Amino acid sequence: MDTYTLFAGQFLPFNERYLPGGHNACAGSGTALALRHVYKALEDKSTDLAQARWDETPTGIFAASETPGAPVLIIPKAGENRLYICFDAEAVGKKTIPDQLIKKSPAKAAASGCLYAATASPSHPFDLIEKIRRGWSIAGSAYIHILCPCPMSWGFEMENTVRIARMAVEARVFPLYEIAEGHYNITVEDMRPRTVADYIGRQARFASWKKAQIATLQEQTDRLYAQLHNSAAHEMN
Amino acid sequence: MATKSSKQMTAVSKLLDQLIKDGKVESFSAVEKPLKPVWDKLVCARCALCYLYCPDAAISRQADGYFDADQDLCKSCGICHRECWFGAISMQEVE
Incomplete structure (x- = not known):
């Protein structure tokens, strides 16, 4: 079997230098998984990682209404430039409203001077690693927004963390795209998307949602994805 | 405060260990x-x-x-x- 098969995962470095096991995160934590891949992407930049610091709330220009209090990892780059990585577990209090599910902070970051802004999900690890490396190598500030499913507060079985993250991408609630120097690019695109109801119906935090709310979210998702698609297609031509 | 609570925790865990040893309490790790x-x-x-x-x-x-x-x-x-x-x-x- 090994003669003709090739798996991309085997080309990753098989060492865990910065996030060794034994940390205190919950079982099945999406944040721990995302952080592991971030460190894996930046593992040959060890001197700069030592100066990285955590911030409780997105500072100043990136203060996004949909992520109050989300932890942000700020890594200094050359000059005044920074690499901001936001780990968004959508811990937004008791009520989850459609506005908080749809992320606008990458567009805000791009508008406020970041040369590179992107969304990433731990269910697509190679996409995540590539975006982190691109955000690092670009000559300017960069912002990367990572969706981190949390089994405890979202209300799903802890073995489904990666599935839920993948569903968010497939339902286009959390599309994976990048804005590099003003150019939009959708990095993961599904031709046959899931319905939003499929994504929402598997989490206890949406148990009280009415059908009308789901329909509203579906409509908002479709509209924003169409906008995103338009701006990406416009750049291509 | 932190030291006090950690002291209390060690006292509780010591008590629990003793109770498990005596067979009065069944430990979780033994059950499942x-x-x-x-x-x-x-x-x-x-x-x-x-x-x-x-x-x-x-x-x-x-x-x-x-x-x-x-x-x-x-x-x-x-x-x-x-x-x-x-x-x-x-x-x-x-x-």
């Missing part, structure tokens, strides 16, 4: 053992998906190219079992 991933090497294709998706960095590659979990680091979340493309991982009680 957490399930751990076990690889079926005949089915495993060594695609490294389980390694990629483990949040606790418990899974590592062995010398023969197959994967195995560190029982001390594994938190029994079952992501590897769920994500394995080939169904090679089953969650079992491990001694």
Whole structure:
């Protein structure tokens, strides 16, 4: 079997230098998984990682209404430039409203001077690693927004963390795209998307949602994805 | 305050250990053992998906190219079992 098969995962470095096991995160934590891949992407930049610091709330220009209090990892780059990585577990209090599910902070970051802004999900690890490396190598500030499913507060079985993250991408609630120097690019695109109801119906935090709310979210998702698609297609031509 | 609460915690855990020893309280670890991933090497294709998706960095590659979990680091979340493309991982009680 090994003669003709090739798996991309085997080309990753098989060492865990910065996030060794034994940390205190919950079982099945999406944040721990995302952080592991971030460190894996930046593992040959060890001197700069030592100066990285955590911030409780997105500072100043990136203060996004949909992520109050989300932890942000700020890594200094050359000059005044920074690499901001936001780990968004959508811990937004008791009520989850459609506005908080749809992320606008990458567009805000791009508008406020970041040369590179992107969304990433731990269910697509190679996409995540590539975006982190691109955000690092670009000559300017960069912002990367990572969706981190949390089994405890979202209300799903802890073995489904990666599935839920993948569903968010497939339902286009959390599309994976990048804005590099003003150019939009959708990095993961599904031709046959899931319905939003499929994504929402598997989490206890949406148990009280009415059908009308789901329909509203579906409509908002479709509209924003169409906008995103338009701006990406416009750049291509 | 922190030192006081940690002192209290050690006192409680000492008491609990004594009670378990005397047989008055049944310990959780004796009642239900957490399930751990076990690889079926005949089915495993060594695609490294389980390694990629483990949040606790418990899974590592062995010398023969197959994967195995560190029982001390594994938190029994079952992501590897769920994500394995080939169904090679089953969650079992491990001694």
